[in-house]
Amino acid sequence: MPDAFTTLTAVAAPLDMSNVDTDQIIPARFMRRPRDERYAQYGFHDLRFTPEGAARPDFVLNRPPFDQAGILIASRNFGVGSSREAAVYALLAMGFRCVIAESFGDIFFSNALKNGLLPVRLPEDTCRSLRQHAAEHPGSRLTVDLAANIVTDAEGNAHAFTIPPFARDCLLRGLDEIGMTLTLLPAIEAFEAARG
Amino acid sequence: MPRTLFEKIWDAHVVHRRDDGLCLLYVDRHYFHEGSFHAFNMLRAKGLKVRRPDLSFGFGDHYVPTRGRETAAIPDPEIRGIVETFEKNAKEAGIQAFEIADPRQGIVHVAGPELGLTLPGMTVVCGDSHTSSHGALGALAFGIGASEVAHVLATQTIWQSKPRQIRIAFEGTLPAGSTAKDMALALIAEIGTGGALGGAIEFMGSAVRALSVEARLTLCNMAIEAGARTGMVAPDATTLAWLQGRPFAKPVDIAPLHSDDGAAFDRDATLDAARIAPMATWGTSPEEAVPLSGRVPRPEDAPDEARQKAWRGSLDYMGLSGGERLSDVKVDRVFLGSCTNSRLEDLRAAAAVLQGRRIAVPMLVSPGSTAIKREAEAEGLDRIFREAGASWEESGCSLCVSMNGDSVAEGERCASTSNRNFRGRQGRGARTHLVSPASAAASALAGRLVAAEA
Numbered sequence: 001m002p003d004a005f006t007t008l009t010a011v012a013a014p015l016d017m018s019n020v021d022t023d024q025i026i027p028a029r030f031m032r033r034p035r036d037e038r039y040a041q042y043g044f045h046d047l048r049f050t051p052e053g054a055a056r057p058d059f060v061l062n063r064p065p066f067d068q069a070g071i072l073i074a075s076r077n078f079g080v081g082s083s084r085e086a087a088v089y090a091l092l093a094m095g096f097r098c099v100i101a102e103s104f105g106d107i108f109f110s111n112a113l114k115n116g117l118l119p120v121r122l123p124e125d126t127c128r129s130l131r132q133h134a135a136e137h138p139g140s141r142l143t144v145d146l147a148a149n150i151v152t153d154a155e156g157n158a159h160a161f162t163i164p165p166f167a168r169d170c171l172l173r174g175l176d177e178i179g180m181t182l183t184l185l186p187a188i189e190a191f192e193a194a195r196g
Numbered sequence: 197m198p199r200t201l202f203e204k205i206w207d208a209h210v211v212h213r214r215d216d217g218l219c220l221l222y223v224d225r226h227y228f229h230e231g232s233f234h235a236f237n238m239l240r241a242k243g244l245k246v247r248r249p250d251l252s253f254g255f256g257d258h259y260v261p262t263r264g265r266e267t268a269a270i271p272d273p274e275i276r277g278i279v280e281t282f283e284k285n286a287k288e289a290g291i292q293a294f295e296i297a298d299p300r301q302g303i304v305h306v307a308g309p310e311l312g313l314t315l316p317g318m319t320v321v322c323g324d325s326h327t328s329s330h331g332a333l334g335a336l337a338f339g340i341g342a343s344e345v346a347h348v349l350a351t352q353t354i355w356q357s358k359p360r361q362i363r364i365a366f367e368g369t370l371p372a373g374s375t376a377k378d379m380a381l382a383l384i385a386e387i388g389t390g391g392a393l394g395g396a397i398e399f400m401g402s403a404v405r406a407l408s409v410e411a412r413l414t415l416c417n418m419a420i421e422a423g424a425r426t427g428m429v430a431p432d433a434t435t436l437a438w439l440q441g442r443p444f445a446k447p448v449d450i451a452p453l454h455s456d457d458g459a460a461f462d463r464d465a466t467l468d469a470a471r472i473a474p475m476a477t478w479g480t481s482p483e484e485a486v487p488l489s490g491r492v493p494r495p496e497d498a499p500d501e502a503r504q505k506a507w508r509g510s511l512d513y514m515g516l517s518g519g520e521r522l523s524d525v526k527v528d529r530v531f532l533g534s535c536t537n538s539r540l541e542d543l544r545a546a547a548a549v550l551q552g553r554r555i556a557v558p559m560l561v562s563p564g565s566t567a568i569k570r571e572a573e574a575e576g577l578d579r580i581f582r583e584a585g586a587s588w589e590e591s592g593c594s595l596c597v598s599m600n601g602d603s604v605a606e607g608e609r610c611a612s613t614s615n616r617n618f619r620g621r622q623g624r625g626a627r628t629h630l631v632s633p634a635s636a637a638a639s640a641l642a643g644r645l646v647a648a649e650a
């Protein structure tokens with residue numbers, strides 16, 4: 001059960017790569033592991049670490065203050081590919097609560113919503129300027145207000161976004177979707193009965 | 197009002213519709229595999245039971261070894277643990293699971309249809325993105341994440357917003373030597389990996405009608421690589437003939453299962469099938485594909501700055517400079533398998549190319565199901581593969597996703613019949629070129645990326 005999501009103010013890290021697929025967010029070999037704190041190490045593993053296990057200094061999320069970021073500003077088609085929800089677990093374990101991108105892989109988008117990782121779609125130009133600003137002013141913060149559907153950047157500009165209403169409602173109130181659906185059990189049973 | 201095939205199946209499964217349009221859909225068929233353990237854990241944590249164990253089926257495929265068929269003999273303890281957990285979860289929930297040693301075992305998207313468990317008009321979900329494959333039978337099928345799997349297990353339903361309707365027609369006759377895999381790669385190269393983002397594709401046109409069910413499964417399998425949530429083909433006489441006599445199949449009335457004349461699509465594209473050549477990917481995204489007779493593109497030729505940057509990154513990872521002929525690119529190994537291309541028809545196509553010849557680089561063949569393996573052996577295909585020098589192994593996802601211990605070494609180049617050429621997909625630092633089964637076999641003979649002679 002994810003915690004309720006209302007507003008978040010956090011350091012934003014720019015990830016200037018398009019088509020970041022879920023195999024890159026968490027390589028398959030880690031997926032056999034149960035969900036625990038080690039997922040923080042698995043996130044972007046092969047981009048973050050050399051085969052010998054040393055942190056690559058050139059990878060943005062290894063550099064302070066970006067290693068403390070709570071918001072990731074990505075690019076086109078983030079989370080494309082496999083349905084592995086472990087990609088969301090890894091991002092959460094790394095400390096992210098929000099990913100901003102031009103577009104998202106379809107299944108990743110819903111996996112994120114169901115786990116309290118807010119996927120925010122903003123236009124290409126906005127993503128680019130947010131990434132640029134974050135890169136030029138390391139440590140600058142963004143505020144994401146889910147109740148108002150607004151991202152506010154470090155210069156005070158507001159960027160509106162939309163989230164599907166049911167998922168937004170569940171996030172704002174920290175509701176459990178399965179529990180909500182089970183209140184519709186009579187309708188499910190009626191559907192089954194009607195089909196025989 | 198005229199409706200699309202998708203809309204007809206959708207409407208028939210709506211349990212509840214919210215004012216905002218979000219629908220609770222009934223799920224006719226749920227498949228799962230070893231990777232679905234997170235969902236069972238979630239269910240346990242909430243103290244919930246599986247509501248309809250009779251509508252779920254499990255397949256041991258993602259983690260099973262391609263050598264050996266005994267759970268207890270899996271050498272890696274972590275992998276063995278995952279397979280054991282899968283078997284235990286199914287047993288505890290009272291769900292039928294086709295375990296590693298079961299003659300009905302296979303890759304979920306190969307064995308499910310083959311057993312007659314996926315039927316026209318059904319809603320089908322599975323915690324694997326290539327669930328779109330099942331749309332080949334005229335089902336509404338899509339991949340879901342672990343939280344959604346838990347939701348399906350607990351409620352037998354799923355919340356969905358209606359996707360955009362996309363119509364993709366392949367008209368004309370596919371040239372000899374080109375296959376459904378080449379159609380898929382040519383389509384994705386044209387519209388991009390985001391080209392059908394979040395949409396539902398219906399494949400139509402004379403070239404699609406002419407495809408076997410096996411080939412339709414390949415095409416719908418790759419719909420997800422164009423960004424689509426699902427792909428489907430309207431069921432016809434070919435579909436019904438294919439389903440005939442399958443163990444779990446039941447009679448279905450397919451008469452209403454087609455898009456009505458005048459049904460509205462949000463996007464429409466037509467491709468000339470006669471112009472589709474055998475294709476290969478050169479980069480790290482399925483959209484980075486060109487005909488095998490061509491050259492690797494140069495970053496300077498990219499249509500925009502973003503792509504130029506992406507292409508440079510892909511070329512760098514792939515160890516290519518751009519501009520080289522594909523036929524000059526040497527491969528280190530070949531993989532024939534995965535739910536995209538491991539059915540009997542695929543094995544036959546590859547065997548026809550290999551017959552009486554010797555491969556130049558190692559080739560792993562993993563049939564899509566244990567049943568397919570047996571059928572291929574009955575036809576003598578295994579002999580052709582073995583005599584050519586290939587390894588003929590057991591069924592599983594194997595090198596499609598490299599979870600079972602099979603992997604391609606760092607820096608090695610693999611011609612593969614699977615569906616994703618993502619960085620590291622076949623192992624850390626592995627370089628993948630997606631091709632059809634016939635092209636994979638021809639590349640194994642040549643040790644370079646080439647198409648089979650038509």
Ligand code: SF4
Binds near residue numbers: 303324534597
């Ligand atoms: S073969 Fe690959 S794509 Fe198909 S089910 Fe297995 S992992 Fe998924």
